Amino acid sequence: MAEEEYEKILFQFHSDVLDEETIETMWAVVIDKEKGLYKLDSIPFYAPDVAADDIIYAEFDEDQERLTYRNTVEASGNSTVQVVILDSGTDTNEIREMFDSLGCTSEKYNEGYFVIDVPSSLDYSAVQNRLTELQNAGIIGYAESCLSKKHGLE
Incomplete structure (x- = not known):
């Protein structure tokens, strides 16, 4: 091959x-x-x-x-989410691992900023709930820079 x-x-x-x-x-x-x-x-x-x-x-x-x-x-149907760590005591990789365990992948730009790839096959609501929890706790801020049609309807 x-x-x-x-x-x-x-x-x-x-x-x-x-x-x-x-x-x-x-x-x-x-x-x-x-x-x-x-x-x-x-x-x-x-x-x-x-x-x-x-x-x-x-x-x-x-x-x-x-x-x-x-x-x-x-379009692949995947979504991209940008995440900024707001709490300086929070380890970026620990937050990334939370989303990895939900079936996402991520790439770290630096300590304090990473992006998440949400596969088209994944139910976005579990990911969005975790993002919202962390944002409401003041740990992160996030933006959905590319939300697929499928994930936007969930």
């Missing part, structure tokens, strides 16, 4: 937090290089409206001198 080929894809977007144009790069598996199709293999730290396993279209951008995201061809 052939090894999967990966490409780094540039995402350009307006950050409401920073109130400026910003960029993020993510790894994606090559599906069809000629057609510009890739499967996102990263959990977005900041880029809105995309989630892990989405099929995306990217093309080479002369100005950026690299492959650049243009649009989502097929």
